[in-house]
Amino acid sequence: MPLEHALQFRGRFPDSGAWKLPRSQPVRLSEPLGIGHLPAQRVRRSKRKPYVFNLMVVGDSGLGKTTFLNSLFNAPLSSEDAPRAPLSQTATVNIRPQTYELIEDGVILHLTVIDTPGFGDKLNRQDDFQPVSDYIESQYTKYHECERSDEMRKDIIDTRVHALLYFIPPTGNGLRDLDIEFMQRLCTKVNIIPVIGKADALMFDESSAFKKMVLKDFQRNDIRVYPTFHSDERETVSEIEKHMPFAVIGSDEFIDAEGGKKVRGRMYRWGAVEVENPKHNDFVFLRDMVIRTNLQDLIETTHTIHYALFRSSKIRGSVVGRPESIIASDEIYDQQVEGAQLNAKAEMQRKEDELKSNFVLKIREKEQQLREREEALKAKQIQLNEEIERMRMQLDV
Numbered sequence: 491m492p493l494e495h496a497l498q499f500r501g502r503f504p505d506s507g508a509w510k511l512p513r514s515q516p517v518r519l520s521e522p523l524g525i526g527h528l529p530a531q532r533v534r535r536s537k538r539k540p541y542v543f544n545l546m547v548v549g550d551s552g553l554g555k556t557t558f559l560n561s562l563f564n565a566p567l568s569s570e571d572a573p574r575a576p577l578s579q580t581a582t583v584n585i586r587p588q589t590y591e592l593i594e595d596g597v598i599l600h601l602t603v604i605d606t607p608g609f610g611d612k613l614n615r616q617d618d619f620q621p622v623s624d625y626i627e628s629q630y631t632k633y634h635e636c637e638r639s640d641e642m643r644k645d646i647i648d649t650r651v652h653a654l655l656y657f658i659p660p661t662g663n664g665l666r667d668l669d670i671e672f673m674q675r676l677c678t679k680v681n682i683i684p685v686i687g688k689a690d691a692l693m694f695d696e697s698s699a700f701k702k703m704v705l706k707d708f709q710r711n712d713i714r715v716y717p718t719f720h721s722d723e724r725e726t727v728s729e730i731e732k733h734m735p736f737a738v739i740g741s742d743e744f745i746d747a748e749g750g751k752k753v754r755g756r757m758y759r760w761g762a763v764e765v766e767n768p769k770h771n772d773f774v775f776l777r778d779m780v781i782r783t784n785l786q787d788l789i790e791t792t793h794t795i796h797y798a799l800f801r802s803s804k805i806r807g808s809v810v811g812r813p814e815s816i817i818a819s820d821e822i823y824d825q826q827v828e829g830a831q832l833n834a835k836a837e838m839q840r841k842e843d844e845l846k847s848n849f850v851l852k853i854r855e856k857e858q859q860l861r862e863r864e865e866a867l868k869a870k871q872i873q874l875n876e877e878i879e880r881m882r883m884q885l886d887v
């Protein structure tokens with residue numbers, strides 16, 4: 491039962507089921523109807539409205555966060571009109587969102603990059619967590635207020651943080667206390683993607699060992715990072731987890747690669763490091779996950795998991811003495827719908843397997859019948875040949 495019905499009638503009336511669909515009956519079409527074009531129609535309509543993606547970047551100064559973002563979106567996203575204040579004048583963490591419009595093949599993406607200058611720069615870092623947490627919750631609060639407003643509900647501007655790139659310094663000694671405490675506090679509020687900044691400071695063996703240390707720290711401290719937790723794209727998670735946490739580098743410079751091709755990279759006395767070379771770092775895998783395969787999943791996960799938890803806690807704390815059965819009715823309804831979808835999917839898979847097995851069985855039966863008919867025809871042919879031979883011998887006599 492939706493929460494609005496429960497709050498309006500307080501259980502005085504039974505669930506009328508106006509939002510429930512009647513039981514459908516399968517119909518086999520005699521000829522194509524054009525239903526298969528519906529996904530293409532949705533794609534065309536979706537291009538009319540810009541997509542919105544909000545990305546927060548958190549980490550110590552000097553880890554190449556801005557340069558990495560320029561490389562990630564292949565565009566100069568650095569903000570030159572808002573210079574950073576000196577460390578001596580930075581009393582707290584500054585939250586600085588900046589929105590960009592990216593266009594590719596007719597698809598418009600409104601990308602908001604939320605930078606956090608000043609994080610981890612002070613000797614006392616206990617106050618660095620709260621501004622980031624407050625900003626994330628404030629965007630949830632704005633979205634929740636718009637949902638409750640009849641005027642704003644139709645066109646809500648989504649400013650919620652869909653992903654948080656947390657840059658880990660390449661110390662080679664596992665996570666620091668600052669890293670552990672920050673991710674423990676925020677992993678239930680936002681999709682945290684761990685990134686090892688300036689990975690060219692580590693050798694290949696050092697990077698592999700450091701990754702194993704970080705993963706053990708995640709498990710030991712119950713830190714839930716994306717996409718291991720929360721993601722619905724389970725078919726791609728196993729492949730992505732091989733490269734986590736992502737050891738990346740960024741560069742605004744272009745160097746000459748093999749074949750005279752210009753690529754992003756860095757030149758050193760001992761050689762060159764290419765940003766988009768998977769043998770040198772994990773930049774390509776992180777970019778594919780954030781943009782090409784899991785961007786929509788990040789947005790949906792933010793709404794269905796993190797914002798849903800915030801919304802339920804907000805509802806529980808808004809009215810004193812509300813029965814838990816009414817409060818949880820919306821969550822129970824969603825769980826029932828999800829369970830019904832899973833059951834329907836399992837039933838569909840079972841029927842598909844059954845149809846396949848019946849089809850194979852009928853094919854085998856038909857093959858057996860044809861084989862028996864062929865053998866009978868051969869036997870009949872042999873018999874006729876013998877009779878013809880016998881008649882010929884009689885005529886000769």
